Amino acid sequence: MYFDNFTFHFDQGTPENELEKSLQREINLARNIQTSLLNGKTPKVEGGQVSGNSLPARLIGGDYYDFYPLVNGKIRIVIGDVMGKGIPAAMLMILTRGAFRSAAESTQGPGETLTAMNQAIYEDLRTLKSxxxxxCADWDPKSGTFTYANAGHHLPLCIRGKSNTIEELPKVKGIMVGGLPNQIYHEESIQLEDLDMVFFYTDGIIEAQNKEGELYQITRLKETLLQCKEKDVKEVEKAVIDTINHFTSGVPQKDDITMVLLKVFDSKADITSFNSPIF
Amino acid sequence: MELTIQSKQTGSTKTLKLKGILDISTSSIIEPYLEELDNVERLIFDFSELEFIDSTGIGSIMNAIYLSKEKNFKLIFNGVDEMTHQVFETVGLYHILEEIHKEDI
Known part of the structure; x- marks a missing residue:
């Protein structure tokens, strides 16, 4: 390859170059597929706002989030982190997405969804040593109830809009999907009030590193969330990404970064009819 | 950043001391140590000098847990600091270690 001040010229014709270009094309196509599936249409939610964003550390990543509006007016939200990074993690992320979409349709609550997902993909994950x-959570805009179950993930943060406080959701135990077969995932519930916000995240956020090797950590995340709690979900997302970029100041991102936000505008919305699923 | 492993065997007890970072770039270093585990009754992971572990590193420890079932040895974690303990607790590693020898998996 050489540069003549106007254009990069690639040596043509060698089998190695052709293979490299072909691989590059395929990786770009894979990235497009993943980006399209991940950052699809965000559903409209009565009485609230939801949003999600994922920034892979490499061209493609293993983080995952999804929304699934249910017939009864609730919305099911999931966030996940596949072991590893890059193409292998991305392939398993697609497997996980399929399992979630299928389980969300046929299960009653988030605990059952995780149980069904573990049943569906446990063998594959064990075979692949991953x-x-x-x-996973259901939010019911009618009652304001937020019900959730956990399979080895960080618990989201709940920002109470009226009291200016931030707390981790009450603990609920559950192991990673792919760890053991026949798992029952228990559920917990909290009540969300007007202006409350739930922030789901993956560890790429709190483990973002600066030049000195320090981690961003949950304390910085909490400070940022409290500072921008009155903003809408997209602005909060941007504020979190901006503070991470400011903190890391050019240090390459090591892990995939993903966040999902749910903000309640009126926890007991007057909803008389629902259509499902709405995308 | 690197990972170095100090291996020590006393009788049928093997100790693997992990020093540095166990992540996607270093996890393959641990594999040969796990492959050569024969006639071992106890495997001790010494994490006292482990600085960081990511999901791929957790995957390596998971493999050791499954191997302990397959080759019938006891797996012990020593020197786990608060941060690593939280990670193991969150993903359910302790629970898996406890359950795997009970069940027909």
């Missing part, structure tokens, strides 16, 4: 951590 696993995925997942957190």
């Amino acid at each position: 696993f995925v951590t997942l957190f």
Whole structure:
């Protein structure tokens, strides 16, 4: 390859170059597929706002989030982190997405969804010596109830809009998907009020590193969330990404970064009819 | 950043001391140590000098847990600091270690 001040010229014709170009094309196509599937249409939610964003550390990544509006007006939200990075993690992320979409349709609550997902992909994950951590929740805009179950993932943060406080959700135990067969995932519930916000995240956020090797950590995340709690979900997302970029100041991103936000505008929305699923 | 492993065998007890970072770039270093585990009754992971572990590193420890079932040895974690303990607790590693020898998996 050489550069003549105007254009990069690649040596043509050698089998190695052809193979490299072909691989590059395929990786770009894979990236497009993943980006399209991940950052699809965000559903509209009565009485609230949801949003998600994922920034892979490499061209493609192993983080995952999804929304699934249910017939009864609830919305099912999932966030996950597949072991590893890059193309292998991305392939398993697609497997996880399929399992979630299928389980969300046929299960009653987030605990059952995780149980069904573990049943569906446990054997594959064990064969591949991999696993995925997942957190799954149902939000009911009618009652304001937020019900959740956990499969080895970080618990989301709940920002209370009226009291200016931030807390981790009450603990609920559950192991990673792919760890053991026949798992029962227990559920917990909290009540969300007007202006409350739930922030789901993957460890790429709190483990982002600066030049000195320090981690961003949960304390910085909490500070950022409290500072921008009055903003809408997209602005909060941007604020979190901006503070991470400011903190890392050019140090390459090591892990995939993913966040999902749910903000409640009116926890007991007057909803008389629902259509499902709405995308 | 690197990972170095100090291996010591006393009788049927093997100790693997992990020093540095166990992540996607270093996890393959641990594999040969796990492959050569024969006639071992206890495997001790000494994490006292482990600085960081990511999901691929957790995957390596998971493999050791499954191997302990397959080759019938006891697996012990020593020197786990608070941060690593939290990670192991969150993903359910302790629970898997406890359950795997009970069940027909």
